[in-house]
Each structure stands twice: as structure tokens, then as C-alpha cells.
Amino acid sequence: MRMKKTTVARIFWVGAAVCVIASGLFFTELIPLAVCAAVLVPAFPVTVLALLFWWMAGQSGGDFPFIGY
């Protein structure tokens, strides 16, 4: 399985947008905390890992992380 830097960057930005929007909606009292948490619990871990992949990935090709040994 190969993933490109651009792919994980997209995953990160989508995840970050979901997290920020859910938090914003909670602060404006449009959604309760339970709904905000229900969105953040799955979205936050994916966003974190996508961010980490994004900044360590090379610019060219799909060279990480599944190289095996």
C-alpha cells in the first residue's frame, strides 16, 4: 500500500476542518457537547496521524510508510 504526500495532506485538512467546525458549532451552541465529542472522537486520531504522515513524507512518489523489512 502506498500513499502520497498530497493524499495525507488532504486527509489532514479535511480532518482538521471537521474538528474545527464541530468545535465552532459547540461554542455557538448549535450542537451539544455530546455531538461535538461524537465527531471529534473518530476525527481527531485520524487528523493527528495524517498530520504526522504529512510532515515526514517525501515530496516524490509513494515511498512510505509501508516498506516492510
Next chain:
Amino acid sequence: MIAELVLAILFGLLLLGIHRKLIARIQRRPGPPVWQEILHMLKFSFKTTWIPVTASRTLFVAVVLIAIGIWTAAFYVLVSGGSLLVILGIYMLHKIVEHGFGLSSGSPYGKYGGVRSVISAASEIPLFVSVAVIGVYSHSLDLSSIIQYQQAYGPLLFTAFPAACAMFLVILSKMPFGPFSIVESKELVSGYKTEHFGIWRAGLEVCNGLKTYVLLAVFLTVFIGPLTLPWLLAGMIILIVLLAFSCAITPMMSPFDSVTIQMIVTGMMLVYAAIVLMVVHP
């Protein structure tokens, strides 16, 4: 809410750094700077990352996501003043996740770490009997109700001191370099997380920061009561100092001794809970 979550992770990692620094100073070593765990997380995120050929790929990746996810959930249960039982349920889930970490890699070190995680769970989880004592006093296991009880009757730390000691022992068993840290002992390299390197380990560090923050905050909420943010953070630092002293002056026990001591404490807690039940609710 995302900002609070990120700050909780960073503060949790800072607490782990203070923990390491204090242990080192008590043992007359210079030790790393207090922000070392934050640097550690960043360092791992820049390391080469792979999945071992012996690993179950799906589980190998999924456990990292689950580890962060369950403590994110615990953080929101804490913030919303939800049930203490849910947080302790997440604590038990974390044990299963540790087991998953170990088994997913296919490494014998990871497997032994995972098995030890189950062994330690068998002795740590009965310590949750302390929760029964809290329930007897406050008539509820919701954090918000426990806070209300303490506002009216004073901190449970004094009313139910043995229960606080048992909960302290539960937290101590989750701290690195502690007497009960049998899942990460050196003969297993890094235990259940041996093969989770690079980004996977950075994700695990994020989980550890959040876990530390949540467990310490829960302890203070349950046994001290309502605290403003500065006092909560100060209380967490005091608690981590106590934990660091406990870890620094006690050697890591063998798995057998670790389980034996925790089971003895559990037995004492059962007797205490029975006495409280007879006295408070005769």
C-alpha cells in the same frame, strides 16, 4: 473544544517530562529537560516508519487510532462531568488496546508485553472497588454529582482516604518507570510498543499525554472537588511529584510480586468498602 484537547495533550506530555526529570534528580542524575516528552513525540514523528512483515496490518494501524480515540472520549466525559464508570471502562479498554499493540506486531517482545498487560489488568481493575466507596458517599458516580457532594461535605480525600490511596495505586501502575510498570520492563525491550516505531510511536505518545492528563484530572475531581483551571493544573503537578517520588524510590517489581501486592491492596479495599457500607448504609 479541539483547542482544549490539544492543550491537554501538551500539558500531559509536560507532566510526563516533569515525572522523568524528578525521577532523575532523586536518583542523582541530571535527567532530560521537562519538555523532553514533547520533543520525543516530535522526534518520533520524523523517524522512518514501517509496518513489520510479521504484523497484522489493519490491527497494527488501528490500535494507534483507537488508543488516541478512547482517551479523547475520556477527555470529553471528564469535561462534561459524565460518569466515572465510563472513564474506568475506558481505562479497561486501554488494557485491551495495549494487548492489541503487542499482538498486532507479531514480535515476541510485543506479545509478552501484551500478555503482561492482561496480567496487570487482572490486578489493577479490582482496585476499582474504590469507586464503590465513592458511590456509597455521593449516591452517584457522575463526576458532576461527586463534585456537588464535595461542595456540600468537603473533599472525599479526607472522607474516603483509603479509596484515594487505591486510586493513586491505579494511576501509579500506569506511570512509566514505576514499580508496577511490568508491561514496559527492559527485558521486553519496550514491551507491547516495541515494534510501533516512528509515526505510530508518536501517536502513542499523544495518547500517553492525554491519558496522563485525564487520569490526574479525574483523581483531583473525584477526591478534591471543584477546582479552577490554575488550581487543577497545580494539583496535577503536585500529584505528578508524588508519583515521581513513588517511582524513583521503588524498584520495578517482578510480574508475580506486582500482581500479589495489587491483589493484597484490593483485598484490603474490599474490607474497607464493606465497613463503609455497614457504617454509612447500615
